[in-house]
Amino acid sequence: MKASPEAQRKLLELADIDAELGRIAHRRRSLPEHAEITRLDGRDAELRDSIAAMTAQASDLGREQAKAEADVEQVRARIDRDRQRLDGGMIASPKELENLQSEIQSLARRQSDLEEIVLDVMERRETTSADLRTAAEERALVGSQLAAVTAARDATLAELDEQASGAEAKRARVADVIPGELAELYDKMRAQHGGVGAAALRQRGCQGCNLTLNTVDLNAIRAAAEDEVLRCEECRRILVRTPESGL
Ligand SMILES: [Zn+2]
Known part of the structure; x- marks a missing residue:
């Protein structure tokens, strides 16, 4: 040639x-922001999933607490009824009196056990709520970091685009x-x-x-x-x- x-x-x-x-x-391919955005996106997805799981758990615990409280209420009402019967003085049979007293005692134990369950569920709810708040705070932080890094990446990319189009224009003149x-x-x-x-x-x-x-x-x-x-x-x-x- x-x-x-x-x-x-x-x-x-x-x-x-x-x-x-x-x-x-x-430079466009190797901007450190690319890896940072991938990392933050990944963390955001993890937090989103864990928040969804904890929210479901919190709602289950809410139902569990309501049920345990209703159980306590039911036993308490039964104890009240038994006490009224006992105090009403209408029961003559000593055997029946004894049975009633023993039932009240066993109901009181049952109430105390159920109250323990309520307390346990409440503690688990508090822990879940605290974990949810922590996760939500971190997710908000990750969101603002993601916005900042994305803005920085876009600014650099815009600058590189400008450099590239300058070089392309120069190239076209030479290639001509x-x-x-x-x-x-x-x-x-x-x-x-x-x-x-x-x-x-x-x-x-x-x-x-x-x-x-x-x-x-x-x-x-x-x-x-x-x-x-x-x-x-x-x-x-x-x-x-x-x-x-x-x-
Ligand atoms: Zn050569």
């Missing part, structure tokens, strides 16, 4: 711009003056070599792969016409001669 030395040197400008675009794209066939070869190399398709020959080395060329290759380059499009034998990028090539 042949192309004027000027057109070939333009490729180096294009390569510089493409390297810059590569750096911008890399490069002959079609040479531009095609460059683009092919660019796709194969991490975004940079041409490199300068500087101090007998390829600036693309940083290898020094051997004598045979250098002799071939010395013998080549100025408008011959050269390739690095190592990395296959388009190799552009410059005044610093050291030939």
Whole structure:
């Protein structure tokens, strides 16, 4: 392939711009905010699930407490009725009196056991409520951190977008003056070599792969016409001669 030395040197400008675009794209992908947002999103989901589970548990405990309190109330009412009968003096049979007294005693034990259950459920409800408050506070904190990190990420991305569109505009102007066939070869190399398709020959080395060329290759380059499009034998990028090539 042949192309004027000027057109070939333009490729180096294009390569510089493409390297810059590569750096911008890399920065865009490797922003620390990405990992932080993933972490915070994960924590938010964990908290959301645990809040839902605790809310369900709190509601179960509420029902459990209401039921235990109703049980206490029922036993208490029964004791009251028994006491009224006892105090009413209408029971003559000593056997019946004894039975009634023993029933009141056993009901009192039952009431005390049921009150223990109520207290236990109340304690569990309080613990659940406290855990719920803690989780809700943390979730609010995670939410505000998420908003701050997202805003920081978006601001950096907007800045990088601006840099990228500046570089793209510059690239379009440079690409405009490069002959079609040479531009095609460059683009092919660019796709194969991490975004940079041409490199300068500087101090007998390829600036693309940083290898020094051997004598045979250098002799071939010395013998080549100025408008011959050269390739690095190592990395296959388009190799552009410059005044610093050291030939
Ligand atoms: Zn090379």
